[in-house]
Amino acid sequence: MWEYKDFIDHVKKKYGIDLNLYKEAQMKRRLTSLRNKRNFDNFRTYFQAIEEDAELLEEFFDRITINVSEFYRNPKRWDILRDNILPKLVQNKSSINIWSAACSSGEEPYSLAILFKEHFPHINLSILATDIDEKILEKAKQGIYAPNALKDLPIHKKSKYFKHENGLYYVLDDLKRNITFRKHDLLKERYPTNIDLIVCRNVLIYFTDEAKDLIYKGLSEALTEEGVLFIGSTEQIFNPNQYNLSSLDTFFYQKKSEIKL
Secondary structure, three states: OOOHHHHHHHHHHHHOOOHHHEOHHHHHHHHHHHHHHOOOOOHHHHHHHHHHOHHHHHHHHHHHOOOOOOOOOOHHHHHHHHHHHHHHHOOOOOEEEEEEOOOOOOHHHHHHHHHHHHHOOOOEEEEEEEEOOHHHHHHHHHOEEOHHHHOOOOHHHHHHHEEEEOOEEEEOHHHHOOEEEEEOOOOOOOOOOOEEEEEEOOOHHHEOHHHHHHHHHHHHHHEEEEEEEEEOOOOOOOOHHHHOEEEEEOOEEEEOOOOOO
């Protein structure tokens, strides 16, 4: 009978996804729960089933990606971004490039777009929003949300940037214009460059220390000089210097300037 390790070895070989880079206890618990829900006694029969059943495979991919989000999640952090971080970041700039990494269902990049339209309308904004999950990216592109996703959004912003219909909120096209959604794997693919602000929140907690190290290096390299990395409230970089970063505020890190001789 296969053990969990046999299962993830076959997943890596067949689908190119290395589950060894995710914290084992959390991922094993999630996948065991899913396997049992579908009435498979062991990981061998479950793997054979996802090979043959497209719906089971899609469900498996959905389970291994973490899709929990809402508009302005942890509002106090967004207040700091608006009041302390961005005024300095956009100073003497007419345009800014932002990367919303592991953007899930789109609440984060749309929150960024609203923030700029409300407080920095003079800035030419470009947001790249990426995630490994193509299904969730399609949902993000549609921009249709249940009321609970907007619970931290003021009423006037709901009416200004959304159409409320049949109990759901639809993002208006004007808000979508500055955002490009694209599939991207933080663990395998080349990172974008020339990014002024990277928002990568509440995803790294699921990775091993080895994977985090690779990702933080990649994120730092993606930033422009003095660019800013905004991470989640459950995360912290204990030694930012090793990634050429310095602490700017709680959960905000700035890439160090190069010393010019």
